Amino acid sequence: MGSPGCDRVGSTVPLPLMSFNDYPYSVSGLRAWEEEDTKPPRGLISVPKHTAPERSLQGVFLPCSDMLLTEDSLWLLKKKEAAPLEPPCKPLEQCPVIDSQGLGVGLGLEVPSGLEGQVEERCLEQVQSIVLGEVMKDIETACKLLNITSEPMEWNCGNVQKWLLWTEHLYRLPQVGKVFQELSGKDLCSMTEEDFRQRSMQCGDLLFAHLDIWRSAACMKECCTPGDTKLHSAEETCPEADSSCSSQPIHLWQFLRQLLLKPHNYGRCIRWLNKEKGIFKIENSAYVARLWGLRKNRPAMNYDKLSRSIRQYYKKGIIRKPDVSQRLVYQFVHPV
DNA sequence: CATAAGGAATACC
């Protein structure tokens, strides 16, 4: 991300980020660990409540996987936050264009002029490209885990259901798959936000927003990576994926690895205890099993069966129990 | 009661 091409495209492709407050990709981790009253996953920037404003600026404190915002950026944003008489943040529907200015507007910040302004603008651009990069990576990961294409227009009914289930699981939305039954991706994309809301009062708008993000991301991906540069970008967004990236049959151990690579999304259900040694813990066995079942189209999957598959790896030397055996803790024999 | 280990049959590519 952040290539000149992308910037150019970014100024023309609308990315309806909603307000950052509502942006689940950035706040989901926060929400998750708050709910479960556990420690925040690593990489999550937590701020004291009083420094987190009600408006969309909050979204900047996002748990970008392993990436942290620079101190400078945070300081800058806090400084802007503290500035009095700022115009209230416009809802993002009113500023859906994601470019350096768009982000500033979306954050309720005005981009000042002069040298200082240029510095701040560059800062914001950095933040923006970090956020965008994370969004794209999250979507890539989800696609790999679900074995679907990132372009919603190409989804069949099964893909749509998978995406719905996944999104529901990930963001703990009520299950609404039924009301979207027998809809293809094309159908879904032709629906308005109102259509979504009519089908689900509770979370239609959220699902619509999610879909919009996916569509925009697919659009950006298309524009940013024309032709043969696509391969390079794919490697960049999923460096460890290599052969496993080519979808279709995925092994359980690869799936687990992919979940572990995204601590801000899946850290609440599976996480490293010791990444160097390849030791990981399944924090929520039922949840991981559900995700695995989703990926393999095995609705009856449960931890009993999943763990049986893991145990098959003992003989093959792929996964083993760590020296000091603990419940739900396993170890990759060959850590990355 | 949830997890662990592993045998055995079966399904799927």
Next chain:
DNA sequence: GGTATTCCTTATG
């Protein structure tokens, strides 16, 4: 034929 799934028994804490 390799891998995963399903079902099962037994053990452990």
